[in-house]
Amino acid sequence: MSDEVEPGLVRVRLDLSYDGKDFSGWARQPLGRRTVQGEIEDALRTVTRSDVSYDLTVAGRTDAGVHARGQVAHVDLPQEVWAEHREKLLRRMAGRLPHDVRIWRIAEAPSGFNARFSAIWRRYAYRVTDNVGGVDPLLRGHVLWHDWELDVEAMNAASAALLGEHDFAAYCKKREGATTIRTLQELSWARGDDGIVTATVRADAFCHNMVRSLVGALLYVGDGHRGVEWPGKVLAAAVRDSSVHVVKPHGLTLEEVGYPADELLAARSKEARNLRTLPGSSGGGPGGCC
Incomplete structure (x- = not known):
């Protein structure tokens, strides 16, 4: 194509x-x-x-x-x-x-550019606060309130096991003919001076509900309801897990899309259309979004 x-x-x-x-x-x-x-x-x-x-x-x-x-x-x-x-x-x-x-x-656009297939990464941010008083009314449309105190260090430790290329079926809403294999390039948490905890999530692409499911699982680790090793075990199972909560959408923002140099656009677009598989996997068609 x-x-x-x-x-x-x-x-x-x-x-x-x-x-x-x-x-x-x-x-x-x-x-x-x-x-x-x-x-x-x-x-x-x-x-x-x-x-x-x-x-x-x-x-x-x-x-x-x-x-x-x-x-x-x-x-x-x-x-x-x-x-x-x-x-x-x-x-x-x-x-x-x-x-x-x-x-x-x-x-x-430069020659070979395709907004979808030429992209090499998408970066999202998910914002949440554990402030006992709730969310600042001026930020309520962009920040989730989590009414348990969050341990950011534990959330970062749990996130490390999810990085790299994996089948994220456990964290995606399956779509017919779409692969759930993705390369998660960054997943990190930081608490700002305002107390808001922000997850930075970057991958080559995302499947449906992937970011919100990952955030939901890691919030359970942050508030002590699950151990640090739990999100990695869920990932390894490679099947949709009903215990993974998909958090509300309003805390999620697509922050940036990355593209290669102009001379590499066409090649990247062609590569992105190829079916992705892991060793021993049959793969599938292109996936959806988060």
Whole structure:
């Protein structure tokens, strides 16, 4: 499969952010549900005065209620549309989009770029507080309240066993035909001066509910309900574990998406489409998101 743009079209990269509170996730859905993709595609059609919609491809399809600070998408526009609107497109989109989604940069993408398949990592943050008084009202839409004191050192110790390439089936909601093999590059916890405990989670890609399941398991370690070795044992079992709690989405934010140098984009995109397997595994198709 090639990422060559069809003749007469220009591939355009969009860098954006959104507050996920009132969205039913990224992906456009039936029944009139409000989505980030739907809002942007509708605004793009309006400002370019087009009779058709231009489909967006996104780096990470976030779930309902999940936020994004560093989301990336691309869209293929007719050359004449891009030529006419490129200089004023960012400003016009700002005037048309609702206040809970913003585009910060619109630019022609380099050759071989694919927002989804060219990415080499996605970095999420999950924020939680164990303050006995609860969450600061001004932060309540982005921070989870956990009403047990958390041991950050124990959570970091438990996280170490989850790093690397594994089958994360125990921490993912299985999707037909999708692999659950992922490479977890970073999973660390830190308590800020404000008392908020932030998990930094970075991987080449994520399967459905993976970040929120990992956070849920590690919170059980942090509050003393499970031992440090438990998350690793769950991972090794490689089957969905009902004792792993999927935490609420509002504490989760997609912070950044990483891409290789321009000359490596096409090769990365091709590689990312290959089926991933572990030794002795049959693998599967491309996975979903977190």
